[in-house]
Amino acid sequence: MKAPLFLLFIPFFFLLLSGFSCSAGPDLNDDVLGLIVFKAGVQDPQSKLASWNEDDENSCGWAGVKCDRRTGLVVELTLDGLGLSGKIGRGLLQLRSLRTLSLSRNNFSGLLNPEITQLESLRTVDLSGNALSGPIALEFFGQCRSLRSVSLAGNRFSGQIPASVGDCLSLVSLNLSSNWLSGSLPLGIWSLYNLRNLDLSANFLAGEIPIGVNRLFNLREINLRRNRLSGRLPDDIGDCLLLRSLNLGENSFSGRLPETLQKLKLCSYLILGSNDLSGEVPTWLGEMQNLQSLDLSNNGFIGRVPDSIGSLRFLKTLNLSGNSLTGRFPESMADLTALTDLDFSKNSLVGSLPPWLFQFGLQKIILSRNNLNGSIKFSTASDQKIQILDLSANMIYGSIPLEIGDLQSLQFLNLSHNSFTSSIPETFGRLESLQLIDLENNSLTGRIPIQIGKCSSLTFLILSNNNLSGPIPPNLVNLTSLQMIDLSHNNLTGELPKRLSELPHLISFNISHNLFSGEIPTGNFFDHIPPSSLSENPSLCGSAINLSCHTVLPKPIVLNPNSSSSHSPQNSSVYPVNFNHKKIILSLSTLIAIGAAIIITVGVITIAVLNRCVRAPASRSAVALNISDGYFSQSPATDSNSGKLFIFSGGNAEFSTGAHTILNKDCELGRGGFGTVYKTVLSGGRLVAIKKLTVSSLVKSQEDFEREIKKIGKMKHPNLVALEGYYWTHSLQLLIYEFVPSGSLFKHLHESSESNSLSWQERFDIVIGVARSLAHLHQHKVIHYNLKSSNVLLDATGDPKVADYGLAKLLPKLDRYVLSSKIQSALGYMAPEFVCHTVKITEKCDVYGFGVLALEVLTGRKPVEYMEDDVLVLCDVIRGALDDGIVEDFMDVRLGGKFPVEEAVSIVKLALICTSQVPSNRPDMTDVVKILELIRCPGGSQGEELS
Incomplete structure (x- = not known):
């Protein structure tokens, strides 16, 4: 009842x-x-x-x-x-x-009802962490009455911040962070005299900060991080005398720091990293004596670090990395006894390591990529709390101190690319929290100490390019967290421990260029280890290198094609001249690729026949399509086929113009395996992308279709193109996506001019963004199946957004001929198991495609290229370059050599692991993300969450 x-x-x-x-x-x-x-x-x-x-x-x-x-x-x-x-x-x-x-922290969607603020008693509104979308109506702030706190953070609001925000004179806190807001900062904000906290971070706001900040005399915190703001910092910003926190990082501010900043005596947090600021680090920073965190990283500061920095007695975090600072560390820094995090990496500092570095409780020391020299000297009396120690890429020499074994909190140790000449201390065995040891490119001698086998948390062990000798310690097999072992280019001997194959998380094992002998372990990872990881060990034998321990197998087949093609790719000059005419050895991946090409040809013909049956009725429906009151309908004679447009976020489901806008050739954005994409406008002026499916005869029933589409619509991630709605009839299906303005990654890699090419930082952001999106999909049991550069779009800030995910589930069954021809149409991205009916299709197919995509981003080359007399498979080319130690020669020439070689080589190694021939040897995407974050900032934080 x-x-x-x-x-x-x-x-x-x-x-x-x-x-x-x-x-x-x-x-x-x-x-x-x-x-x-x-x-x-x-x-x-x-x-x-x-x-x-x-x-x-x-x-x-x-x-x-x-x-x-x-x-x-x-x-x-x-x-x-x-x-x-x-x-x-x-x-x-x-x-x-x-x-x-x-x-907050729910999944409410739709438009924001501006009438909420009509409630006369309302003081606090917190709708953060939802999926609300659309513009913020003028009336929301125009009727705010006595509202004191508003948080709309972490939604999908778009458009400009309404000018009416200036009418909310009682506002104390305003948080609109992590949305899609654009345009300039409204002048009305500077009229909010009672405002104490302003957070507009992580949006697309542009333009300059106008003069008038000083009117916010009650302001305590201002956060405009990660926008597109530019120009000089306003001179009157120092007149906000009560300001405790100022975060303007990750914008495009330029010029020198305004001197009025020194008046902020109460300021504890000054974050200006990742801008275009210039000049010398001002001496007056020492006047801001309440600073606890100072971040001027990734700017254009020059000159020496001022002595006045030592006056900041409360300073805990100091980050001046990524500038052009010179000279030595000022002696006054010995007075920074509260300091816990220190990052001066990527500068040109000289001199020896300062004695105070290991004398008080620093937890994070990152001084990589400078010109520091001398030796490491520890203070035996100090209470060491170091968790991260990165001194890589300097000129430090001498012995690795035994005292490192006393750093019980140490998690990441990177002393690579220096001139250490000692043996590896046995005291490392005390470091149970140690996750990374990177000592590559030194002159270390002696054996790998057996005590390393006690480092129970060890995940990465990198000792390559040294003079180490002796065997691999057998107790390494007890380190079950190990993912990467690189012992290449040493003088190591003996047999490989058979139980290495029992390491459950191992994804990379490189012992090339040593003196190992005997049989290679079998099982798990070692059944399909890349032969390049075992090369130049003359006495090794086993199936992994096609060399029996008793007999020698015949040489591999050699392909010498006689192509009649008279042309070659435009940018073939990236490869060394002598490589273009090199004979290709048919690796397993190449043989599989050739087989796949034959199957794909058959599949394409099959789908062409299916599409011919589909195209005629679908196109007839499209021509007759009209829009009225949020409905699609055909002419009266075919009204039974009409359907309703469904928008997940609710609101008005009408288009601003008629059907011709959706299906007009002039509005076409591109064509893919599933259909054609058009650009159109919703009522209210918001651009969307419409995908008209061309697999109607293969699509499931309406019930199954809607169930799968709604599942895809729930996938929300900053690096995924959002599905916003759909339209269904039996003869026509449309998918409505957010509009991503800057085109596909394919266009930026292969069709842009040198002046508009992607920088190294942008490429790294793209690789890690795609990895995060795939990790998110896999966590929700969604396989992409169709990853390629044309399905990665770039938004207005250059961030990647992966498209076309999950659409394979619309088909009645995962027929491999259909998938290989219709979906995995780009041969170079297709995992080898697609052509093997006995192997299950899993998330590892996406991992393979990601590995190929990462190599494409770094090199600017397509996955497969057809030269005058050769077929070049990108994975094979780069694997050979890695063996020859010339990976940097294959990076995109449009980078102009401006990229960190260590990062590039590390990403290449990871990408090649992802393209392992056997799915079980490929890492999970969550692990890929962690490794990429470690490559970007060795020993640093794990960055953004995976989902």
């Missing part, structure tokens, strides 16, 4: 919402009805709102509801992090005494 009774109340309640209530003021039942109607529009999979019962006299005992003790009216609604979804309905407008509305 409850459900029918509730339905009787609904019409009455909507009369109340329309202003026809006979009551002169709110009563208890208004609150109950308002919340029940709100609940009716909400999906509650965990039954968190089970206590909300329409039969109750009041709602004061309901979950998340608080009432005023005197009046019994609802004053607070807090439903944070309950897994709720749906729309924030108008039922809340009936809570006339509501003071606090907090619905």
Whole structure:
């Protein structure tokens, strides 16, 4: 009886919402009805709102509801992090005494109802961490009355910040961070005299900060990080005398630091990293004596580090990396006894390591890529808390100190690319927290100490390019966290421990250019280890290198094609001249690729026949398509085939123009395996991309189609193109995606001019962004199947967004001929198991495609290129370059040599591991992300979350 009774109340309640209530003021039942109607529009999979019962006299005992003790009216609604979804309905407008509305960390979608701020008692609104979208209406701030705190962070709001924000004179806190807001900063913000906290970070805001910041004299925190703001920092910013935190990092600000900053005596956090600031680091920074964190990294600062830096007695974090600083460390830095994190990497500092470096409780020391020399000298009396020690790429010499074994908190140790000449200390065995040891490119001698086998947390062991001798310690097989072992280019001897194959997480094992002998272990990773990782060990034998321990197998087949082609790729000059005419040895991957090409040809013919049957009725429907009141409909004669456009976020589902805009050739953006993509405009002016599917005869039933599409629509990640809706009839299906303005990665890699080519930083961001998106998909059991550079789009800030994910699930079955021809149409990206019917298709197919894509991004070359007399497979080419130690010669010439060789080689190694012939030897994408983050900042934080 409850459900029918509730339905009787609904019409009455909507009369109340329309202003026809006979009551002169709110009563208890208004609150109950308002919340029940709100609940009716909400999906509650965990039954968190089970206590909300329409039969109750009041709602004061309901979950998340608080009432005023005197009046019994609802004053607070807090439903944070309950897994709720749906729309924030108008039922809340009936809570006339509501003071606090907090619905953060849910999955509410749709447009923001500006009427919420009409509630006269409302003081706090927190809708952060949802999926709300569209523009922020002028009325939202225009009716804000006595609102004091607003947080809309972590949604998908777009457009400009309304100028009416300046009308909310009572605002104390405004947080619009992590949205898609664009345009310039509205002048009205500088009229909010009561404002204490302003956070507009992680948007697309552009332009300059206008003069007038000093009017915000109550401001305590301002965060404009990660936007597109430019120009000089305003001179009056130092007049915000109460400012405690100023974060303007990751923008394009230029010029020198304004001297008025020195007036910020109360400022604790000054973050200006990743801009285009220039000049010398000013001496007056020493006047900001309350600073606890100073970040001027990745700018254009020159000259010496000023002595006045030693006056910052409360300083905990100091980051001046990525500049052009010269000279020695000032002696005054010995007074920075509160310092915990120090990063001066990527500068031109000289001299020996300062004695104070190991005398007080530093936790993070990163001084890589400088010109430092001398030896490491520890203070025996100090209480060491070092977790990260990175002194790589300097000129430090002498012995590796035994005292490193006393650093019980040490997790990451990188002393690579120096001139150490000692043996590896046995004291390393005490470091149970150690995850990375990187000592490559030194002159280390002696044996690998057996004590390393006690480093139970060790994940990466890199000892290549030294003079080490003796065997591999047998107890390394006990380090079950090991993922990467690189012992190449040493003088190591003996047999390989057979139990190495039992390491469960091993993804890379390189012992090339040593003196190992005997049989290579078999099983797991070693069944398909790349032969290049074992090369130049004359006495090794085993199936991994096609060399029997008793007999020698015949030489591999050699391909010497006689192509009649008279042309070659435009940018073939990237490869060394003598490589273009090199005979190709048919590796397993090449043989599989040739077989796959034959199968793909058959598949293409099959799909062409299927498409011919589909194209005629689909195109006829398209021609007759009209739009009215949010519906697609055909002519009256075919009205039975009409369907409704569904937008996940709700709101108006109309297009601004007719059908010709959707299907007009002039609006076409591109064509792919699943269909053609067009650009169109929703009412309200928002651009979207429409994919018209051309596999209608292969698509599942409407029920299955909608179930799969809605699953894809729930995939939300900064590096995924958002699916915003769909349209269905039996003869026509459309998918509505967010519009990504800067085109495909393919276009930027292969069709852009040298002046517009991607920088190294942009390429690294693309590789790690794609990796994060795939990790997110795999965590939600979604396989992409179709990863390639034409399916990676770049947004306005250059961030990658992966498209076309999950669409294979629309097909009635994962037919491999269809997948290999229709979806995996780019031969070079296709994992070898696609041509083997006995191997299961898994997420490892995406890992393979990612490895190829990463090499494509770094080299600027296509996965497969057809030369005048050769076929070049990119993976094979780069694997050979790695063996020859000339990987840097194959990086995109448009980089002009401006890239860190160590990072490039590390990414190449990881990419080649991802393209292992056997799926089980490829790492998971979550591990790939972790390794990339380690490559970018060895020993640093893991950066953004995977999902």
